[in-house]
Amino acid sequence: MKRVAILISGGGSNMIRLLQDMTGDHPARPVLVASNDPQAGGLARAADMGVPTAAIDHRAFPRDRAAFEQALLEPILQAEPDIICLAGFMRILTPGFVQRFQGRMLNIHPSLLPKYPGLDTHARAIAAGDTQAGCTVHLVTPELDAGPALGQARVPVLPGDDAATLAARVLVQEHRLYPAVLRRFASGDRTPLVL
Numbered sequence: 001m002k003r004v005a006i007l008i009s010g011g012g013s014n015m016i017r018l019l020q021d022m023t024g025d026h027p028a029r030p031v032l033v034a035s036n037d038p039q040a041g042g043l044a045r046a047a048d049m050g051v052p053t054a055a056i057d058h059r060a061f062p063r064d065r066a067a068f069e070q071a072l073l074e075p076i077l078q079a080e081p082d083i084i085c086l087a088g089f090m091r092i093l094t095p096g097f098v099q100r101f102q103g104r105m106l107n108i109h110p111s112l113l114p115k116y117p118g119l120d121t122h123a124r125a126i127a128a129g130d131t132q133a134g135c136t137v138h139l140v141t142p143e144l145d146a147g148p149a150l151g152q153a154r155v156p157v158l159p160g161d162d163a164a165t166l167a168a169r170v171l172v173q174e175h176r177l178y179p180a181v182l183r184r185f186a187s188g189d190r191t192p193l194v195l
């Protein structure tokens with residue numbers, strides 16, 4: 001049974017779907033939900049679902065990313081995860097942290113990578129006149145949003161869409177894609193999944 005730690009920064013809607021899916025014959029179980037924000041709404045949801053939580057406030061380590069990560073590592077290493085899932089985690093991780101888990105750390109990004117790494121993905125897709133958008137689950141590498149894709153889901157960009165309407169349509173697919181990719185990844189299958 002693979003042990004999964006999930007890192008969040010906010011409401012954790014993707015984290016919740018991952019927890020809901022890791023039951024029964026699923027080859028993985030959650031061992032920790034951790035956040036860089038003690039106020040993250042997802043922490044209470046994870047606790048309600050019986051998953052151990054931890055919060056390391058990144059604001060307590062101003063201009064010292066390495067010290068923040070050192071503190072964040074403590075509960076993570078204690079949980080002894082086989083896989084780490086970044087789910088709405090909004091801090092950039094140093095290459096040192098990434099390399100420690102490279103090959104077993106996943107992230108979900110709200111664009112069809114390699115298009116639109118970074119922020120404001122939906123506004124950028126609309127501004128570019130794209131007719132399709134979507135989300136990507138990828139392995140995390142030191143370069144931001146650049147690791148090999150493990151799965152993608154597409155949605156149409158509709159006339160009249162703004163960033164909020166497109167984000168809502170993509171989020172529905174994120175909630176389908178991430179659990180499906182984690183289930184496949186935890187079973188040792190690395191074939192990219194296209195939904």
Ligand code: GRF
Nearest residue numbers: 011012013014015087088110
């Ligand atoms: C989602 O759009 C996700 O793609 C991005 O963070 C947003 C919030 O995710 N990474 P969640 O609801 O906290 O899972």
